[in-house]
Amino acid sequence: MSDAPIIRVEHLDKTYQTVAGPFPVLKDVNLGVAQGEFIAIMGPSGSGKSTFMNVLGCLDRPTRGVFALDGRTIGGLPKDELARLRNRTIGFVFQGFNLLPRMSLADNVALPLVYAAVAQDERRQRARAMLARVGLGQYAQSLPSQISGGEQQRVAIARALVNQPRLILADEPTGNLDSKTGGEIMMLFEELHREGITIVLVTHDPGVAAHALRLVRFLDGRIVEDQRTERAETA
Ligand SMILES: Nc1ncnc2c1ncn2[C@@H]1O[C@H](COP(=O)(O)OP(=O)(O)OP(=O)(O)O)[C@@H](O)[C@H]1O
Numbered sequence: 001m002s003d004a005p006i007i008r009v010e011h012l013d014k015t016y017q018t019v020a021g022p023f024p025v026l027k028d029v030n031l032g033v034a035q036g037e038f039i040a041i042m043g044p045s046g047s048g049k050s051t052f053m054n055v056l057g058c059l060d061r062p063t064r065g066v067f068a069l070d071g072r073t074i075g076g077l078p079k080d081e082l083a084r085l086r087n088r089t090i091g092f093v094f095q096g097f098n099l100l101p102r103m104s105l106a107d108n109v110a111l112p113l114v115y116a117a118v119a120q121d122e123r124r125q126r127a128r129a130m131l132a133r134v135g136l137g138q139y140a141q142s143l144p145s146q147i148s149g150g151e152q153q154r155v156a157i158a159r160a161l162v163n164q165p166r167l168i169l170a171d172e173p174t175g176n177l178d179s180k181t182g183g184e185i186m187m188l189f190e191e192l193h194r195e196g197i198t199i200v201l202v203t204h205d206p207g208v209a210a211h212a213l214r215l216v217r218f219l220d221g222r223i224v225e226d227q228r229t230e231r232a233e234t235a
């Protein structure tokens with residue numbers, strides 16, 4: 001592990017070009033995230049949280065400013081190199097789980113390894129190990145429709161972990177879950193954090209954000225608050 005921040009964002013702007021003209025969504029955003037941090041991002045609907053997460057996840061490019069991932073500036077990287085850096089550094093978890101409905105849970109979890117060109121035997125073995133890790137080893141051959149929403153989100157987390165990323169980005173991972181199931185997902189994130197994985201998650205729920213150690217609040221495309229949570233103060 002290097003000491004470089006895993007995320008460094010400086011004076012970042014994102015402006016969408018729309019038929020009505022340029023539409024600025026992120027405005028002069030600055031953020032440094034050290035390895036091993038656990039951050040919750042909050043803010044009203046439309047304040048730019050998902051847009052920011054998409055930039056962090058290299059799914060979208062900033063209009064202006066600096067974004068460095070694991071010490072490497074993203075701006076000038078060719079597409080294939082960017083894809084490689086993303087695949088080996090980041091695991092994504094989304095609100096809607098995004099599992100492929102006709103694939104077994106094991107095959108869903110193994111999918112990032114297909115892109116990483118890992119051989120089939122190893123894919124199978126690692127997918128099963130990850131499913132077991134999130135407590136769903138017995139469901140490897142089930143389909144997503146045969147398990148509950150909370151279980152589906154655990155499968156999505158297993159999929160995010162299968163490449164052994166050092167950074168997990170989660171956009172409202174508990175948004176579609178009841179509070180008890182959401183709490184179980186947060187316990188899993190706490191466990192991953194204890195293992196040294198950096199976690200950045202977006203949530204509308206203060207109870208979910210309370211699991212994090214740092215809270216960053218967006219308002220109208222800007223960071224207006226950045227502070228340690230109560231959990232960090234009492235830890
Ligand atoms: N591709 C796009 N083109 C134009 N405008 C967009 C695009 N994507 C998002 N926006 C706009 O950017 C603004 C920020 O959207 P974003 O999805 O980042 O908000 P958010 O904070 O994640 O909101 P929510 O809490 O509802 O998920 C919104 O006004 C949205 O309509």
Ligand SMILES: [Mg+2]
Pocket residue numbers: 049050051171
């Ligand atoms: Mg959003």
